[in-house]
Amino acid sequence: MTRKSIAHLEGDTLVADSSDAREILDMIGPVIHLKGDIFQVHPRKNIPESEKPTKAQKQARMENIQKAQEARWQGALGGKAKRREK
Numbered sequence: 001m002t003r004k005s006i007a008h009l010e011g012d013t014l015v016a017d018s019s020d021a022r023e024i025l026d027m028i029g030p031v032i033h034l035k036g037d038i039f040q041v042h043p044r045k046n047i048p049e050s051e052k053p054t055k056a057q058k059q060a061r062m063e064n065i066q067k068a069q070e071a072r073w074q075g076a077l078g079g080k081a082k083r084r085e086k
Helices: 019-028 055-076
Strands: 007-010 013-016 032-035 038-040
Antiparallel strands (some): 032 038
16 A cells, blocks of 8 residues: 555556655556556466465465464463474
């Protein structure tokens, strides 16, 4: 989301007025105005179901499991558990 003071519409495209807004718009791609305050940006890359879970999804899942296990151990030990070093 950007403020109206740092970007404006030219036709159906959102155009940056400041360098900060320009950086953001360059990062997310072209922004198209649909209606009112609703805009559409570039779609996410479609990954076929046969290629899921991706390496990033597997890594994120493992990190979340480790966080949950650490929280469980800290609760059981009264907050005295230490994180294992990798």
